[in-house]
Amino acid sequence: MSADIVHASDRGARGVNITIDDGPDPVWTPQVLRVLRDNGVKATFCMVGTQAEAHPDLVKAVVAAGHRLCDHTVSHDTAMDTKPESYQSRQILDAEHMITRASGGVRPQYYRAPGGAFTPYSRRLAASRGMRPLGWNVDTKDFERPGTAAIVATVENQVGNGPTVLFHDAGGDRSQTVAALREVLPRLKQRGYSFGFPVR
Ligand SMILES: [Zn+2]
Structure with a gap:
């Protein structure tokens, strides 16, 4: 597997x-899962190890x-x-194990x-464990809560920059994120986009 950051x-x-x-x-996470399901969209969930460990039911729901x-x-x-590399290694490999345990394998x-x-x-290190380094092309800035319309506009205006769009389902009130996904997913579909996974 390539150790280059994927943008495809x-x-x-x-x-x-x-x-x-x-x-x-x-x-x-359950609200995001509902919007994705309603639109028939599959996504990639970048999970923090401690969160996965605390909520294994949600990790399993994401996989299911x-x-x-x-x-x-x-x-x-x-x-x-x-x-140090030893620190980076623990951060990555311990999380890999926490997520894998929470998901049921x-x-x-x-x-x-x-x-x-x-x-x-x-x-x-990540690539050696079968995990392709994943970047992003569109930062919706949803973390800063700029308003649902602003999040939607960022996606619509910047989707030509590249395929990978960054959202968040934790770290505070994410109601704008949920509302923005509900608006923007059908709009992108209307514009001829389809939804998939980063290349591995
Ligand atoms: Zn993050």
């Missing part, structure tokens, strides 16, 4: 990869719905790229560094 969709040129970060969360898992480290340290297929804090070492 398995659905080709008009494919969109919906990615959902920082959960699972007992309030927001046909979505894919992504390792988003144990504790979401956005400065991990400045820390389904392994994460991607690795996304918190805040994009990749290093060549962490990318190679």
Whole structure:
């Protein structure tokens, strides 16, 4: 497997990869799952190890719905790229085990560094475990709660930048994220986009 950060969709040129970060969360993950189901969309969930460990039922629900898992480290340290390799290794491998245990044996297929804090070492380590390093092309900034309309507009205006779109289902009130997904998924479909997974 390549250790390069993937910026492609398995659905080709008009494919969109919906990615959902920082959960699972007992309030927001079920709502995101409902919107995805209602629109027939499969997504990639980048889970924090401690969250996965705390909510194994949600990890299993994500897998059962046909979505894919992504390792988003144990504790979401956005400065991990400045820390020793031994630390980076623990953050990645411990989370891999926590997520796999919570899912009932389904392994994460991607690795996304918190805040994009990749290093060549962490990318190679993840790839050696079968987890393709995963970046993003469209940052919806949903984490900052700019309003549902702003999140929708960012996706619609920037979807031409590349296939992978970043959303969050934890870390605070994500009602704008849920509402934005409900609006933007059908609109993208109308524009001829289809939804898939990052290439592995
Ligand atoms: Zn994150």
